[in-house]
Structure formats: structure tokens, C-alpha cells
Amino acid sequence: MGAAMSEPILVMNKVGKAYSAAVPILRDVSFSQAPGEFVAVVGPSGCGKTTMLRCIAALMQPDQGEVLHLGQQFGDPPPWLSIVFQDYNRSLFPWLSVRQNVGFGLRKIDRRERDERVEQALSAVNLTHAADLYPWQLSGGMQQRCALARSIVVRPQLLLLDEPFASVDAQTRIDLQDMVMDICKKMSLSTLLVTHDIDEAVFMADKVVVLSTRPAQVVEQIEIDLPHPRDQLTTKESPEFLRLRHRVYTLVRHQAQKSAAAHTEREDQ
Ligand SMILES: Nc1ncnc2c1ncn2[C@@H]1O[C@H](COP(=O)(O)OP(=O)(O)OP(=O)(O)O)[C@@H](O)[C@H]1O
Numbered sequence: 238m239g240a241a242m243s244e245p246i247l248v249m250n251k252v253g254k255a256y257s258a259a260v261p262i263l264r265d266v267s268f269s270q271a272p273g274e275f276v277a278v279v280g281p282s283g284c285g286k287t288t289m290l291r292c293i294a295a296l297m298q299p300d301q302g303e304v305l306h307l308g309q310q311f312g313d314p315p316p317w318l319s320i321v322f323q324d325y326n327r328s329l330f331p332w333l334s335v336r337q338n339v340g341f342g343l344r345k346i347d348r349r350e351r352d353e354r355v356e357q358a359l360s361a362v363n364l365t366h367a368a369d370l371y372p373w374q375l376s377g378g379m380q381q382r383c384a385l386a387r388s389i390v391v392r393p394q395l396l397l398l399d400e401p402f403a404s405v406d407a408q409t410r411i412d413l414q415d416m417v418m419d420i421c422k423k424m425s426l427s428t429l430l431v432t433h434d435i436d437e438a439v440f441m442a443d444k445v446v447v448l449s450t451r452p453a454q455v456v457e458q459i460e461i462d463l464p465h466p467r468d469q470l471t472t473k474e475s476p477e478f479l480r481l482r483h484r485v486y487t488l489v490r491h492q493a494q495k496s497a498a499a500h501t502e503r504e505d506q
């Protein structure tokens with residue numbers, strides 16, 4: 238595979254991070270991502286997934302180890318990296334229309350090209366009809382599509398998605414999964430998705446990275462070789478999907494049980 242042989246878009250090399258010395262959050266987190274690869278990261282609630290994304294985006298520097306983008310370290314968030322945050326309510330600018338929100342990252346680009354790219358991004362997320370509305374006039378799913386359009390319009394080399402579908406209803410979530418997978422494949426984006434949802438991780442990703450309880454470590458990396466295009470019904474009914482889902486589910490449940498046991502132990506003390 239060509240992609241596997243070229244330089245990884247992202248290398249996490251024994252990354253460690255703590256907010257205070259007493260509570261390590263990440264410990265020796267190591268994995269890599271090839272260009273064009275879709276990686277999903279799953280792990281127990283509070284294990285450090287968002288912290289890991291902050292380190293990847295250079296919003297924070299790790300205490301140990303290194304984060305390399307195409308072989309380089311960055312002190313500030315590189316301009317070719319986009320994030321869709323867990324809490325989209327707070328990520329859109331309420332005083333800007335959908336079109337202005339989407340074009341925000343292209344302010345320095347020639348007007349004609351900017352308009353063209355914004356319209357393309359709006360169309361990719363089916364928001365053309367809502368371009369002149371403001372975030373508070375949109376449903377949750379539409380707000381998240383707006384955040385997604387804003388993140389892909391800059392044609393990122395790496396797209397980071399932190400639980401992007403966490404606060405929408407089940408049907409909207411499924412529609413958004415299909416939409417994101419479709420966009421990522423069409424644009425050959427390298428995407429890193431953090432999610433609690435094991436079905437979602439296996440359905441969307443080329444590789445699933447399972448994290449342990451805090452301090453987070455990589456428990457296992459599982460290649461997802463399900464063929465594309467993937468379909469919500471036929472892919473999810475295939476024996477291969479069920480086998481992979483079973484594997485990831487078992488690993489995550491094991492971590493959750495360890496986490497519950499640790500809590501009980503603390504409460505008993
Ligand atoms: N800025 C901060 N200062 C101090 N502690 C923090 C900070 N941000 C997060 N933490 C703590 O670090 C731990 C990991 O948080 P983080 O948000 O990375 O986990 P997560 O896996 O993304 O959680 P969730 O599944 O709820 O999204 C938590 O115990 C949290 O309280």
C-alpha cells in the first residue's frame with residue numbers, strides 16, 4: 238500500500254501529559270497515522286482523549302515524548318490542521334452567519350476563491366439552503382455540519398474530530414457518520430476521530446486505537462479492513478464487522494470494569 242510506505246501524517250511517540258504532578262493523564266501513548274488514513278480512538282470516559290487531541294493540535298505541549306506531524310514538531314497549532322470540538326455550541330461564532338462562520342478560516346484568501354470554496358463546503362454538508370442563517374437558528378445536527386464545513390474548507394492535512402456526534406439524536410448521528418465518511422474519502426483526508434461509540438469507530442475507521450483507563454495508554458490497535466463504500470445496514474450486518482465490533486467491545490468493557498473497580502477501591506479507602 239502506497240500510503241503505508243510514505244511518511245506518517247502523525248506520530249505519537251511515548252506521549253505523557255499531566256495537569257498536576259499527582260495525576261498523570263496520558264502515559265506512553267504511541268501510535269501513528271498514515272496519510273489518508275481514518276483513525277478512530279476509543280476509550281473510557283475521562284481517560285484523557287480530549288487531552289490527547291490538545292497535544293496533537295499543539296494547543297498544549299506533552300510533558301514526555303513527542304508529537305510529530307510529517308516528521309516535525311510544532312509549538313503552535315499548525316495552520317493545516319482542523320478541529321471539530323466536543324462542544325459545538327461553543328465553537329461557532331453566534332454573531333456570524335453560517336456562510337461567514339464557514340469562511341472564517343479563509344479571511345486572508347482572495348475573495349473569489351474564498352466564496353467558491355465556502356459554497357463547495359456548504360454543499361458538501363448540505364447547508365447551502367441555510368447559508369444566511371445564524372447558529373442559534375440551526376438544529377444541533379445543522380450546527381455540527383456547519384462546524385464540519387468550517388473545518389474542511391481549509392483543506393486540512395489532518396482533521397481532528399472530538400466526539401462530534403455526541404449531542405445529536407440517533408438518526409442524525411447516522412446521517413452525520415455517512416456524511417463525514419463520504420467527505421473524508423472524497424477529499425482523501427487524514428482524520429482522527431475520538432468517540433465513545435464502538436459501532437461508530439468500527440464502521441467509520443481504517444484503524445481503531447483503544448485507550449486504557451487513566452492514565453491513558455494504547456491497549457491495542459485494530460486494523461479495520463472492511464471494504465468501502467460502507468453501508469449502515471449491509472456493512473453492520475457482515476460477519477467481519479461483528480467480529481471486529483466484538484473484539485473492540487471486549488477490550489473497552491475490560492477497561493471500563495478496571496475503571497469501576499478503581500473507583501470502588503478509592504471510595505472504600
Ligand atoms: N485543563 C485541565 N486542568 C486540569 N485537569 C483537567 C483539564 N482538562 C481535563 N482535565 C482532567 O483530565 C482528565 C482527562 O480529561 P479529558 O477531557 O482529556 O478526558 P476525555 O477522555 O476526553 O473525557 P470525556 O470522555 O468525558 O470526553 C479528567 O480527569 C479531567 O478532569
Ligand SMILES: [Mg+2]
Pocket residue numbers: 286287288323399
Ligand atoms: Mg473528551
